[in-house]
Amino acid sequence: MLHKVHHIAIICSNYEVSKSFYTEILGxxxxxxxxxxxxxxxxxDLALNGQYILELFSFPNPPKRPSRPEATGLRHLAFxxxxxxKTIAHCSCLHIPAEPIRVDEFTQKRFTFIADPDDLPIEFYEK
Structure with missing residues (x-):
């Protein structure tokens, strides 16, 4: 039935700030x-390595998204x-703090989180 994830949609509070974050900072x-x-x-509409993956929307006066404590709905976006x-250093140079590196107990892969301009958690998961 399902073939693949087509895209993920995000509503932002400040379009220009979020556009800059997703294009200039995340690339x-x-x-x-x-x-x-x-x-x-x-x-x-945004792509990663030529693959369409993300829609960024702006709407007048959207309600704030609760991130902490964690709320029902999309928990985070992972790349x-x-x-x-190197990814953490890139973010640090742009004054975007990352959480301490953790290790996935099942895969033994390392990961960390930053937040987008609206406090949506963004996970970086090492290949």
């Missing part, structure tokens, strides 16, 4: 950007990375 590529006048909403230290 996602812009596929398409449209402004939908009837909704007063931007929609930004596989080649080198965890």
């Amino acid at each position: 996602l590529e812009v596929v398409r950007e449209v402004y939908r006048e009837e909704r007063k909403s931007f929609k930004l 596989e990375v080649e080198d965890l230290e």
